[in-house]
Amino acid sequence: MEIIVNGDPLEVSEGITNIEELIQELRLEKKSLIVEHNQTILKKEKHKETAISEGDRLEIVHFVGGG
Amino acid sequence: MLVNNRYHRQMLFDPIGETGQKRLQESHVVIVGVGALGSSSAEMLARAGVGTLTLIDRDYVEETNLQRQQLFSEEDVRMQTPKVIAAKxxxxxxxxxxxIHAEVIDAGVDELEVIVPQANLVIDATDNFDTRLIINDICQKHHKPWIYGACVASYGVTFTVLPEETPCLQCLMDHIPSDGATCDTVGIISPAVQMVVSHQVTEVLKILTENLDALSGKLIAFDLWKNQQMELKVASLKDETCPSCSKKQYPHLAYQAQLKTAVLCGRNTVQIRTSAEKIIHFDEMKKHLERNQHIKLFSNPYLLSFEIDKYRVVVFRDGRTLIHGTKNVQEAKKVYYQYVG
Incomplete structure:
Protein backbone atom coordinates (compact mmCIF):
# COMPACT_ATOMS: atom_id res chain seq x y z
CA MET A 1 0.00 0.00 0.00
CA GLU A 2 1.31 3.44 -0.87
CA ILE A 3 0.61 6.46 1.31
CA ILE A 4 2.04 10.00 1.36
CA VAL A 5 4.01 11.00 4.46
CA ASN A 6 5.25 14.59 4.71
CA GLY A 7 4.78 15.02 0.98
CA ASP A 8 6.75 11.93 -0.06
CA PRO A 9 5.33 8.59 -1.21
CA LEU A 10 5.92 5.76 1.25
CA GLU A 11 5.34 2.06 0.61
CA VAL A 12 4.08 0.37 3.77
CA SER A 13 3.50 -3.32 4.30
CA GLU A 14 -0.07 -4.63 4.49
CA GLY A 15 0.53 -5.47 8.16
CA ILE A 16 0.37 -1.77 9.00
CA THR A 17 -3.30 -0.98 9.50
CA ASN A 18 -3.49 2.06 11.77
CA ILE A 19 -1.61 5.24 12.71
CA GLU A 20 -0.12 3.76 15.88
CA GLU A 21 1.44 0.88 13.93
CA LEU A 22 2.76 3.28 11.30
CA ILE A 23 4.43 5.42 13.96
CA GLN A 24 6.11 2.30 15.36
CA GLU A 25 7.18 1.23 11.86
CA LEU A 26 8.76 4.67 11.34
CA ARG A 27 10.43 4.32 14.77
CA LEU A 28 8.88 7.55 15.97
CA GLU A 29 6.99 6.06 18.96
CA LYS A 30 9.41 7.57 21.47
CA LYS A 31 9.00 11.08 20.07
CA SER A 32 6.50 13.64 21.22
CA LEU A 33 4.67 14.21 17.95
CA ILE A 34 1.53 15.47 16.21
CA VAL A 35 -0.11 13.66 13.32
CA GLU A 36 -2.42 15.07 10.66
CA HIS A 37 -4.33 12.39 8.73
CA ASN A 38 -6.05 13.50 5.52
CA GLN A 39 -6.08 17.08 6.84
CA THR A 40 -7.51 16.17 10.25
CA ILE A 41 -5.34 16.66 13.33
CA LEU A 42 -5.48 13.53 15.49
CA LYS A 43 -5.28 13.43 19.26
CA LYS A 44 -2.94 10.73 20.46
CA GLU A 45 -5.76 8.53 21.77
CA LYS A 46 -7.10 8.32 18.18
CA HIS A 47 -3.88 6.88 16.71
CA LYS A 48 -4.84 3.28 17.35
CA GLU A 49 -8.41 3.52 16.07
CA THR A 50 -7.55 5.50 12.93
CA ALA A 51 -7.16 3.11 9.99
CA ILE A 52 -4.75 3.80 7.15
CA SER A 53 -5.65 3.10 3.57
CA GLU A 54 -4.11 3.44 0.12
CA GLY A 55 -3.38 7.03 -0.89
CA ASP A 56 -3.82 8.53 2.60
CA ARG A 57 -1.92 11.75 3.23
CA LEU A 58 -0.14 12.11 6.55
CA GLU A 59 1.86 14.94 8.03
CA ILE A 60 3.96 14.03 11.04
CA VAL A 61 5.72 16.70 13.10
CA HIS A 62 7.84 15.84 16.12
CA PHE A 63 9.21 18.16 18.77
CA VAL A 64 12.94 18.57 19.21
CA GLY A 65 14.91 20.39 21.87
CA GLY A 66 18.10 21.62 20.21
CA GLY A 67 18.97 25.18 19.50
CA MET B 1 22.27 60.44 7.61
CA LEU B 2 23.13 56.86 8.54
CA VAL B 3 20.58 57.01 11.33
CA ASN B 4 17.84 58.37 9.08
CA ASN B 5 18.33 55.90 6.28
CA ARG B 6 19.24 52.64 7.87
CA TYR B 7 15.67 51.29 8.16
CA HIS B 8 14.52 52.66 4.79
CA ARG B 9 14.14 49.34 2.95
CA GLN B 10 12.21 47.83 5.82
CA MET B 11 9.91 50.87 6.03
CA LEU B 12 9.25 50.56 2.30
CA PHE B 13 7.76 47.15 3.11
CA ASP B 14 4.12 48.13 3.35
CA PRO B 15 2.95 46.13 6.41
CA ILE B 16 5.73 47.74 8.49
CA GLY B 17 6.00 51.30 7.17
CA GLU B 18 6.82 54.29 9.36
CA THR B 19 4.32 53.31 12.06
CA GLY B 20 5.67 49.77 12.31
CA GLN B 21 9.24 51.02 12.47
CA LYS B 22 8.35 53.30 15.38
CA ARG B 23 6.71 50.37 17.16
CA LEU B 24 9.85 48.26 16.70
CA GLN B 25 11.95 51.03 18.20
CA GLU B 26 9.68 51.14 21.25
CA SER B 27 9.77 47.34 21.72
CA HIS B 28 11.63 45.11 24.14
CA VAL B 29 12.36 41.48 23.21
CA VAL B 30 13.82 38.83 25.51
CA ILE B 31 15.92 36.14 23.85
CA VAL B 32 16.44 33.10 26.07
CA GLY B 33 19.60 31.30 24.95
CA VAL B 34 22.25 32.90 22.80
CA GLY B 35 23.62 29.93 20.90
CA ALA B 36 22.82 29.37 17.24
CA LEU B 37 19.13 30.37 17.27
CA GLY B 38 19.66 33.25 19.70
CA SER B 39 22.63 34.74 17.84
CA SER B 40 20.73 34.81 14.60
CA SER B 41 17.51 36.24 16.11
CA ALA B 42 19.46 38.90 17.99
CA GLU B 43 21.32 40.01 14.87
CA MET B 44 18.15 40.24 12.77
CA LEU B 45 16.28 42.18 15.47
CA ALA B 46 19.16 44.58 16.15
CA ARG B 47 19.45 45.28 12.41
CA ALA B 48 15.66 45.69 12.19
CA GLY B 49 15.77 48.43 14.83
CA VAL B 50 14.11 46.77 17.84
CA GLY B 51 14.75 49.22 20.68
CA THR B 52 15.74 46.90 23.51
CA LEU B 53 17.01 43.33 23.58
CA THR B 54 17.61 41.29 26.72
CA LEU B 55 19.95 38.38 26.04
CA ILE B 56 20.13 35.52 28.54
CA ASP B 57 22.72 32.72 28.47
CA ARG B 58 24.80 30.92 31.11
CA ASP B 59 27.49 29.67 28.73
CA TYR B 60 30.77 30.88 27.23
CA VAL B 61 31.99 30.65 23.62
CA GLU B 62 33.69 27.43 22.49
CA GLU B 63 35.31 26.40 19.22
CA THR B 64 32.48 24.06 18.17
CA ASN B 65 30.08 27.04 18.30
CA LEU B 66 31.75 28.89 15.42
CA GLN B 67 30.27 26.70 12.64
CA ARG B 68 26.81 28.22 13.22
CA GLN B 69 26.71 30.78 16.04
CA GLN B 70 27.13 33.85 13.89
CA LEU B 71 27.94 36.54 16.46
CA PHE B 72 31.09 34.85 17.77
CA SER B 73 34.73 34.93 16.67
CA GLU B 74 37.93 32.96 17.24
CA GLU B 75 38.98 35.66 19.68
CA ASP B 76 35.87 34.95 21.78
CA VAL B 77 36.91 31.27 21.89
CA ARG B 78 40.44 32.19 23.01
CA MET B 79 39.09 34.50 25.72
CA GLN B 80 36.26 32.09 26.72
CA THR B 81 33.99 35.13 26.62
CA PRO B 82 30.46 34.61 27.99
CA LYS B 83 28.13 34.31 25.01
CA VAL B 84 25.93 37.29 25.90
CA ILE B 85 28.97 39.53 26.41
CA ALA B 86 30.46 38.55 23.04
CA ALA B 87 27.03 38.95 21.44
CA LYS B 88 26.48 42.41 22.93
CA ILE B 100 21.20 45.60 24.96
CA HIS B 101 20.94 43.96 28.36
CA ALA B 102 23.42 41.08 28.59
CA GLU B 103 22.56 38.62 31.37
CA VAL B 104 25.13 35.92 32.16
CA ILE B 105 22.65 33.83 34.14
CA ASP B 106 20.85 30.50 34.08
CA ALA B 107 17.30 31.20 32.88
CA GLY B 108 15.34 29.76 35.80
CA VAL B 109 11.93 30.62 37.24
CA ASP B 110 13.21 33.37 39.57
CA GLU B 111 15.21 35.10 36.86
CA LEU B 112 12.49 34.96 34.19
CA GLU B 113 9.81 36.15 36.66
CA VAL B 114 11.71 39.43 36.90
CA ILE B 115 12.72 39.85 33.25
CA VAL B 116 9.71 38.64 31.22
CA PRO B 117 7.08 41.12 32.57
CA GLN B 118 9.23 44.03 31.30
CA ALA B 119 9.23 42.79 27.69
CA ASN B 120 6.74 42.62 24.82
CA LEU B 121 7.54 39.00 24.00
CA VAL B 122 10.01 36.14 24.43
CA ILE B 123 11.98 34.27 21.78
CA ASP B 124 12.85 30.71 22.72
CA ALA B 125 16.39 29.93 21.64
CA THR B 126 17.20 27.43 24.38
CA ASP B 127 18.59 23.92 24.00
CA ASN B 128 16.26 22.07 26.36
CA PHE B 129 12.61 21.41 27.22
CA ASP B 130 12.96 22.19 30.95
CA THR B 131 13.59 25.86 30.22
CA ARG B 132 10.97 25.93 27.44
CA LEU B 133 8.25 24.70 29.78
CA ILE B 134 9.23 27.38 32.30
CA ILE B 135 9.02 30.00 29.51
CA ASN B 136 5.64 28.52 28.51
CA ASP B 137 4.23 28.94 32.04
CA ILE B 138 5.77 32.37 32.73
CA CYS B 139 4.43 33.72 29.43
CA GLN B 140 0.95 32.40 30.18
CA LYS B 141 1.11 33.95 33.65
CA HIS B 142 2.21 37.38 32.37
CA HIS B 143 0.23 37.30 29.07
CA LYS B 144 3.27 37.52 26.81
CA PRO B 145 3.54 35.85 23.41
CA TRP B 146 6.50 33.52 22.96
CA ILE B 147 7.90 31.80 19.91
CA TYR B 148 9.02 28.19 20.29
CA GLY B 149 11.89 27.27 17.99
CA ALA B 150 14.20 24.28 17.93
CA CYS B 151 16.39 22.37 15.53
CA VAL B 152 18.61 19.33 15.33
CA ALA B 153 20.46 17.82 12.33
CA SER B 154 18.62 19.24 9.25
CA TYR B 155 15.23 19.37 10.99
CA GLY B 156 13.55 22.36 12.61
CA VAL B 157 10.22 23.18 14.23
CA THR B 158 8.56 26.39 15.38
CA PHE B 159 5.26 27.62 16.81
CA THR B 160 3.96 30.94 18.09
CA VAL B 161 2.17 30.71 21.44
CA LEU B 162 -0.35 33.50 22.10
CA PRO B 163 -1.86 33.41 25.61
CA GLU B 164 -5.66 33.04 25.61
CA GLU B 165 -5.65 32.28 21.88
CA THR B 166 -3.48 29.42 20.66
CA PRO B 167 -2.66 26.09 22.26
CA CYS B 168 0.45 26.30 24.45
CA LEU B 169 3.47 23.98 24.36
CA GLN B 170 1.99 21.94 27.21
CA CYS B 171 -1.20 21.34 25.12
CA LEU B 172 0.82 20.19 22.12
CA MET B 173 3.33 17.86 23.78
CA ASP B 174 2.13 14.59 25.25
CA HIS B 175 5.42 14.01 27.05
CA ILE B 176 8.86 15.54 27.34
CA PRO B 177 11.18 13.39 25.26
CA SER B 178 14.70 12.77 26.47
CA ASP B 179 16.41 10.52 23.95
CA GLY B 180 19.83 12.13 23.67
CA ALA B 181 19.12 13.54 20.18
CA THR B 182 20.88 16.89 20.58
CA CYS B 183 23.15 19.11 18.47
CA ASP B 184 26.08 17.52 20.35
CA THR B 185 25.15 13.95 19.41
CA VAL B 186 23.38 13.89 16.02
CA GLY B 187 24.74 17.26 14.89
CA ILE B 188 23.24 20.36 13.30
CA ILE B 189 23.66 22.20 10.02
CA SER B 190 23.55 25.96 9.98
CA PRO B 191 20.76 26.37 7.37
CA ALA B 192 18.37 24.51 9.68
CA VAL B 193 19.11 27.13 12.35
CA GLN B 194 18.55 30.02 9.95
CA MET B 195 15.28 28.55 8.68
CA VAL B 196 13.84 28.29 12.20
CA VAL B 197 14.98 31.84 12.97
CA SER B 198 13.47 33.16 9.72
CA HIS B 199 10.09 31.89 10.86
CA GLN B 200 10.56 33.08 14.46
CA VAL B 201 11.72 36.59 13.62
CA THR B 202 9.01 37.10 10.98
CA GLU B 203 6.42 36.21 13.61
CA VAL B 204 8.09 38.64 16.04
CA LEU B 205 7.95 41.46 13.46
CA LYS B 206 4.25 40.75 12.88
CA ILE B 207 3.48 40.90 16.62
CA LEU B 208 5.56 43.98 17.37
CA THR B 209 4.18 45.93 14.39
CA GLU B 210 0.65 44.83 15.36
CA ASN B 211 0.00 42.82 12.21
CA LEU B 212 -1.62 40.00 14.18
CA ASP B 213 -3.81 38.84 11.28
CA ALA B 214 -0.65 37.87 9.41
CA LEU B 215 0.52 35.39 12.09
CA SER B 216 0.83 31.83 10.80
CA GLY B 217 -1.21 30.06 13.50
CA LYS B 218 0.48 26.84 12.42
CA LEU B 219 2.97 24.40 13.81
CA ILE B 220 5.70 24.59 11.19
CA ALA B 221 8.39 21.98 10.70
CA PHE B 222 10.84 21.12 7.95
CA ASP B 223 13.68 18.83 7.07
CA LEU B 224 15.98 20.66 4.70
CA TRP B 225 17.98 17.55 3.81
CA LYS B 226 14.89 15.48 3.02
CA ASN B 227 13.26 18.44 1.21
CA GLN B 228 10.20 18.30 3.44
CA GLN B 229 8.03 21.12 4.71
CA MET B 230 5.12 20.50 7.09
CA GLU B 231 2.49 22.96 8.33
CA LEU B 232 -0.18 21.82 10.75
CA LYS B 233 -3.22 23.79 11.87
CA VAL B 234 -3.18 22.80 15.53
CA ALA B 235 -5.82 25.19 16.95
CA SER B 236 -8.06 22.18 17.73
CA LEU B 237 -5.41 20.87 20.16
CA LYS B 238 -5.98 23.69 22.67
CA ASP B 239 -6.70 21.65 25.76
CA GLU B 240 -9.47 22.91 28.05
CA THR B 241 -7.89 20.95 30.91
CA CYS B 242 -4.32 22.17 30.28
CA PRO B 243 -2.72 23.08 33.64
CA SER B 244 -0.65 25.84 32.00
CA CYS B 245 -2.97 27.79 29.71
CA SER B 246 -6.49 26.76 30.77
CA LYS B 247 -6.32 26.00 34.50
CA LYS B 248 -3.55 28.56 35.07
CA GLN B 249 -1.78 26.38 37.61
CA TYR B 250 1.63 26.90 35.94
CA PRO B 251 3.02 23.49 36.98
CA HIS B 252 6.55 24.18 35.73
CA LEU B 253 6.99 27.16 38.03
CA ALA B 254 6.61 24.91 41.07
CA TYR B 255 9.76 23.89 42.89
CA GLN B 256 9.08 20.15 42.43
CA ALA B 257 8.98 20.48 38.63
CA GLN B 258 12.37 22.08 38.26
CA LEU B 259 15.65 20.44 37.49
CA LYS B 260 17.35 19.81 40.82
CA THR B 261 21.05 19.86 41.28
CA ALA B 262 23.23 18.93 44.22
CA VAL B 263 26.98 19.15 44.55
CA LEU B 264 28.22 15.89 46.05
CA CYS B 265 30.71 16.84 48.71
CA GLY B 266 34.30 15.79 48.22
CA ARG B 267 33.51 13.91 45.01
CA ASN B 268 33.94 16.65 42.40
CA THR B 269 30.50 15.62 41.18
CA VAL B 270 27.14 17.26 40.56
CA GLN B 271 23.94 15.22 40.74
CA ILE B 272 21.04 16.24 38.51
CA ARG B 273 17.47 15.07 39.01
CA THR B 274 14.69 15.90 36.55
CA SER B 275 10.95 16.18 37.05
CA ALA B 276 9.03 12.90 37.10
CA GLU B 277 7.31 13.95 33.88
CA LYS B 278 10.42 13.48 31.82
CA ILE B 279 10.75 10.08 30.18
CA ILE B 280 14.27 8.81 29.62
CA HIS B 281 14.61 6.75 26.45
CA PHE B 282 17.65 4.77 27.41
CA ASP B 283 18.25 2.82 24.20
CA GLU B 284 17.84 5.84 21.93
CA MET B 285 20.15 7.84 24.13
CA LYS B 286 22.78 5.12 23.86
CA LYS B 287 22.42 5.00 20.08
CA HIS B 288 22.79 8.76 19.75
CA LEU B 289 25.79 8.91 22.06
CA GLU B 290 27.52 6.14 20.11
CA ARG B 291 27.51 8.40 17.04
CA ASN B 292 29.89 10.88 18.64
CA GLN B 293 33.36 9.35 18.29
CA HIS B 294 34.75 11.50 21.10
CA ILE B 295 32.51 9.71 23.57
CA LYS B 296 33.63 6.56 25.42
CA LEU B 297 30.49 4.68 26.33
CA PHE B 298 29.70 1.93 28.83
CA SER B 299 26.32 0.55 29.82
CA ASN B 300 24.68 -2.12 31.94
CA PRO B 301 20.96 -2.77 32.58
CA TYR B 302 20.88 -0.13 35.33
CA LEU B 303 22.92 2.75 34.02
CA LEU B 304 24.70 4.29 31.10
CA SER B 305 28.09 5.84 31.63
CA PHE B 306 30.22 7.86 29.24
CA GLU B 307 33.32 9.99 29.17
CA ILE B 308 33.59 13.22 27.23
CA ASP B 309 36.38 15.80 27.63
CA LYS B 310 37.17 15.96 31.35
CA TYR B 311 33.76 14.67 32.45
CA ARG B 312 32.35 11.27 33.25
CA VAL B 313 28.57 11.18 33.04
CA VAL B 314 26.43 8.46 34.59
CA VAL B 315 22.71 8.31 33.73
CA PHE B 316 20.51 6.02 35.81
CA ARG B 317 17.29 4.54 34.39
CA ASP B 318 15.12 6.87 36.47
CA GLY B 319 16.87 9.82 34.83
CA ARG B 320 19.06 10.73 37.77
CA THR B 321 22.41 11.81 36.40
CA LEU B 322 25.85 12.25 37.93
CA ILE B 323 28.33 14.57 36.27
CA HIS B 324 31.80 13.70 37.59
CA GLY B 325 34.67 16.11 37.00
CA THR B 326 33.10 19.35 38.20
CA LYS B 327 31.72 20.95 41.35
CA ASN B 328 30.17 23.74 39.30
CA VAL B 329 26.39 23.40 38.89
CA GLN B 330 26.19 25.59 35.75
CA GLU B 331 28.95 23.60 34.08
CA ALA B 332 27.21 20.33 34.99
CA LYS B 333 23.86 21.52 33.61
CA LYS B 334 25.54 22.49 30.38
CA VAL B 335 27.05 19.01 29.97
CA TYR B 336 23.67 17.49 30.88
CA TYR B 337 21.74 19.39 28.20
CA GLN B 338 24.48 18.82 25.62
CA TYR B 339 24.51 15.06 25.90
CA VAL B 340 21.45 13.87 27.78
CA GLY B 341 19.02 16.44 26.39
Missing part, protein backbone atom coordinates in the same frame (compact mmCIF):
# COMPACT_ATOMS: atom_id res chain seq x y z
CA UNK B 89 29.85 43.63 21.67
CA UNK B 90 29.14 42.45 18.12
CA UNK B 91 25.54 43.72 18.13
CA UNK B 92 26.65 47.18 19.22
CA UNK B 93 29.06 47.29 16.29
CA UNK B 94 26.11 46.43 14.04
CA UNK B 95 23.64 48.91 15.55
CA UNK B 96 24.76 51.31 18.27
CA UNK B 97 21.13 52.46 18.73
CA UNK B 98 20.02 49.10 20.16
CA UNK B 99 19.81 49.00 23.92
Missing amino acids: KRLQEINHLTN
